[in-house]
Amino acid sequence: MQDFAYVRPRSMAEAVALLEQEDARVLSGGTDLLVQLREGRRRAQVVVDIKFLPEVTALRFDPASGLELGAAVPCWRIAGDPAISRTYPGLVDAVALVGGVQIQGRATVGGNLCNASPAGDTIPALIVHRAVCIIAGPGGWRELPVEDFCTGPGRNALARGELLVALRLPPPPAGFGAGYLRFIPRNEMDIAVVGAAAAVTLDERRECIASARVALGAVAPTPLPVPEVGTFLAGKAPSAENLAAAAEIARAAARPITDMRGGAAQRTHLAGVLARRALESAVRRASGGERDG
């Protein structure tokens, strides 16, 4: 393990000042960072532990204003909250898949997003839930939609001195449902070969799709929103044929690579299968069905 200074700032201003230094890195749950430092995949001279700042540990849900999810809130707190589980089922599907129980005790959604892995499980779910990043930095505070946050494998839109403070998820409208699922080659902790999140809002009579969103993981350099799916499904019945045609649009948008986890052709095929299943799950939930996996 390389040597680094460990600092626990007492205020957001102090955290920002520390992060302006060369090779300073935020520590949240540490489940990515510590592994990367040990393996020499990242360098750090200063590690800034933000977990003791109230702004990043807040978890507030209000049916009128939505969810404020502090960047350093561990996954178990999200999945353990019944109101959040009911309201943001796609996000809860995703956090329940991150590692196992021990990892979920430390790992955060903010860390998953900032790590910017193309296969990060929570990122497609955040995108379909229309999450927005709240960012603090030397120039003040700014907001950025999650779909614009990842800029390449392991890279994100944060400038020097900036940190992710929280994610804000708007309250879903009536008739809303969402789901996330992934393919892994074995029934153990693993990284997604492909992941797919979908969100659907049905109209008042629950007969037509008012709006839909799909985002894919591990099929492009960054988690991939597929807005063409929403354009196709708007105003259509949530029939098996329409969902299958929408999944075909998602499949066509995938541009994966071949690596040790899977081939490009297999990933492209999986993108279609998982997009269809995620859409079916979202429609079931939007229709008032039970939360499923």
Ligand SMILES: Cc1cc2nc3c(=O)[nH]c(=O)nc-3n(C[C@H](O)[C@H](O)[C@H](O)COP(=O)(O)OP(=O)(O)OC[C@H]3O[C@@H](n4cnc5c(N)ncnc54)[C@H](O)[C@@H]3O)c2cc1C
């Ligand atoms: C055994 C194991 C299993 C895993 N399984 C999965 C899995 O199934 N799915 C999955 O997606 N991931 C998985 N992971 C990866 C990891 O657990 C997740 O990505 C986790 O969500 C990272 O959160 P963290 O709080 O631990 O991040 P950290 O390790 O603390 O940080 C990750 C990166 O983001 C930066 N960062 C963190 N917070 C902020 C912030 N607020 N502002 C700016 N930068 C920040 C850090 O500097 C670092 O570069 C697994 C890891 C392990 C060790």
